[in-house]
Amino acid sequence: MSDGDGTTNAGMAGGGSRPEAAPIVRVRSLSKVYRQGDIDVTALNSVSVDIQPGEFVVLMGPSGSGKSTLLHIVAGIDRPTSGEVEVQGINVGNLDESDLAEWRNQYVGFVFQSFNLIPVLTAAENVELPLLLTRLGRSQRRAQVRAALELVGLGDRMHHRPDQLSGGQQQRVAIARALVTDPVLVVADEPTGNLDAKSASDVLGILSSLARDAGKTVIMVTHDPKAAAFGTRSLHLEKGEIVS
Amino acid sequence: MTPWTFILKNALRNPRRSLLTVSSVAVSAALLTSMMTLQRELTVPPESEGASLRIIARNKVSLVQPLPARQLPEIERIPGVVAVTPFTYFGGQYNDEEFTSFAQFAVEPRRFRSLLVEGRVSDGDYDAWEKDRTSCMVGRDTMKRYELKVGDRMRFRGTFYPCDLDLKIAAVFEGTVDDRGVFFHHKLLDELTGDLGTVGTWYLRVESAEKVPEVISRIDGQFANTAAEVRAESERAFQMGFVGMLGNVSALIRTVNGVIVFTLALVSASTMSMAVRERFREMAVLKALGYKRRDLLGFILAEGFGLSVLGGALGIGGAWAAWTLLDIQKLTGGIFIVFEVTPRIMASAGLVAAVLGVVSSLAPAISVGRMSVVSGLKTLD
Ligand SMILES: Nc1ncnc2c1ncn2[C@@H]1O[C@H](COP(=O)(O)OP(=O)(O)OP(=O)(O)O)[C@@H](O)[C@H]1O
Ligand SMILES: [Mg+2]
Numbered sequence: 001m002s003d004g005d006g007t008t009n010a011g012m013a014g015g016g017s018r019p020e021a022a023p024i025v026r027v028r029s030l031s032k033v034y035r036q037g038d039i040d041v042t043a044l045n046s047v048s049v050d051i052q053p054g055e056f057v058v059l060m061g062p063s064g065s066g067k068s069t070l071l072h073i074v075a076g077i078d079r080p081t082s083g084e085v086e087v088q089g090i091n092v093g094n095l096d097e098s099d100l101a102e103w104r105n106q107y108v109g110f111v112f113q114s115f116n117l118i119p120v121l122t123a124a125e126n127v128e129l130p131l132l133l134t135r136l137g138r139s140q141r142r143a144q145v146r147a148a149l150e151l152v153g154l155g156d157r158m159h160h161r162p163d164q165l166s167g168g169q170q171q172r173v174a175i176a177r178a179l180v181t182d183p184v185l186v187v188a189d190e191p192t193g194n195l196d197a198k199s200a201s202d203v204l205g206i207l208s209s210l211a212r213d214a215g216k217t218v219i220m221v222t223h224d225p226k227a228a229a230f231g232t233r234s235l236h237l238e239k240g241e242i243v244s
Numbered sequence: 245m246t247p248w249t250f251i252l253k254n255a256l257r258n259p260r261r262s263l264l265t266v267s268s269v270a271v272s273a274a275l276l277t278s279m280m281t282l283q284r285e286l287t288v289p290p291e292s293e294g295a296s297l298r299i300i301a302r303n304k305v306s307l308v309q310p311l312p313a314r315q316l317p318e319i320e321r322i323p324g325v326v327a328v329t330p331f332t333y334f335g336g337q338y339n340d341e342e343f344t345s346f347a348q349f350a351v352e353p354r355r356f357r358s359l360l361v362e363g364r365v366s367d368g369d370y371d372a373w374e375k376d377r378t379s380c381m382v383g384r385d386t387m388k389r390y391e392l393k394v395g396d397r398m399r400f401r402g403t404f405y406p407c408d409l410d411l412k413i414a415a416v417f418e419g420t421v422d423d424r425g426v427f428f429h430h431k432l433l434d435e436l437t438g439d440l441g442t443v444g445t446w447y448l449r450v451e452s453a454e455k456v457p458e459v460i461s462r463i464d465g466q467f468a469n470t471a472a473e474v475r476a477e478s479e480r481a482f483q484m485g486f487v488g489m490l491g492n493v494s495a496l497i498r499t500v501n502g503v504i505v506f507t508l509a510l511v512s513a514s515t516m517s518m519a520v521r522e523r524f525r526e527m528a529v530l531k532a533l534g535y536k537r538r539d540l541l542g543f544i545l546a547e548g549f550g551l552s553v554l555g556g557a558l559g560i561g562g563a564w565a566a567w568t569l570l571d572i573q574k575l576t577g578g579i580f581i582v583f584e585v586t587p588r589i590m591a592s593a594g595l596v597a598a599v600l601g602v603v604s605s606l607a608p609a610i611s612v613g614r615m616s617v618v619s620g621l622k623t624l625d
Contacts, residue, residue: 077532077617098536105534112621116529120253125245130533132247177533 023050030083043069045240056211056218058231065237067221075187109178111188115170117162124158148176168199188220204230269555272508277563277593283497294361295479296453301446304473310442324455329355332444336400346424350433367416368394379414383423407436512604516548520608528620537613548605556597
């Protein structure tokens, strides 16, 4: 309804001059309010934004500005107090718990700050986890796992457990796990927060090539301006609102 | 990888804890199995073919009250009675034993012969025993236990009776449910005690099992309103009468069983909730990846159930092996002849382990189900 709202669709940072195709993510008047006793904490205040396919959107802003909250709601692991999120025409808010889980499995890949791999599983098994929920057969799963790990440069680390991998390698396994189902949307919350500069730039390189070469839509939260430079567009949040 | 690989790897992720869980379930299950077996052995005496044909008639006042020997001809005349013998518990101490676990009975060998329905003489000679007033017939188990042979002597010190016995072994019997007893001539007992003209009980055999109730009421009726009223019972009922005295023991065993199950429940519940609590964040990640509540419930249940059932199987199997392979008679000083772990007992103990496995997984599974992805991701490892 508020397409003309100056705070959205503001920039085309990164020089990408994509045609105005249908946005893959449409966020409309999204609010999230936490009620703590008598006080209401507004994490998001009527946020609206459109994101085009293949964009690498970077969310920045001070701590507590609502970056993670926005990311979580768009990715379907949290629910808004009001407003709507549509991804590829599907209104995420209308899905029930179980459908939402299936939707996440098909449409979203997650990358977290602290890798969040299962320590008792090998790299390949960790990457295979989301595929166990699909109808794919064993050999097909294996092929996809291999392809995903090769894409992040870890084809030779398939059978290593997380504790046998460096932080940067673990995060790349996590990216492979996010990619393996071929989702349209990849969300990453401070993916480089725990990494050294070299590993961070490896990870950022992979994420930006996902958007550029594989046509995925990537949304990343970061505090690091150097990391932000990898994105095609930056959104700045402050006190639950997009300010630029 | 299959979901089963994942469950297995989860169950083994903390091998020491899994081992402790499995072994505590195993020990408890073994204990439970043993206690149930003990209770069964105490309350269900071994079934024998002859027991349904035999009657024991005792003094109505109490078992220790003797009966007059002159009742014999009257009992013998009751239709359906095939044979009747005096049957007097001597209760002596063998050699210098503190506690003698096998009984000695004074009987009339000639009349006793047909009461030995399922038993047979395997060594020596029944006739030789019958002829020699100072000889005895001994059960195979007692012969073996004390390494005796035919011709050896057995000495007993009287505890109820103010006399001792010195008996020569003339025959050995086996094939009864309890091949331990020593039988000797009632005549000898009468001589040694100065002919009291009494017997402990009457032991009789009836033509057929159908006639037993009738014979019992005839005997009871026969001596009603005499100085020595009689109470006749089938051998089985007589044994159960002893068991009645064990009622309190049974209640005690039941209480112990309850405590075992309760402890087992606490152990498995706390292990499972620990195992799940430290994986809360991983569960949240799995949810984010698309796993549903019921998938996670399945993982947790399978793990808890698996550990519990594995422990149960080891414990029950161990108890079965122990009680089957060990010589229980030797071990208990002859108090128990067998200690039979029946399939029914094993099934009940197994059921307890399985139900506990499920129950202990429920609470953690429910908390994982309730957890939102976002809150789960915030928990620290
Ligand atoms: N479960 C919650 N209960 C109450 N308030 C919450 C909860 N989660 C988040 N908030 C509040 O919502 C606001 C936005 O939080 P959010 O995590 O989105 O911030 P952020 O921009 O990601 O910050 P950071 O950079 O520190 O990660 C904050 O004020 C926070 O305190
Ligand atoms: Mg955050």
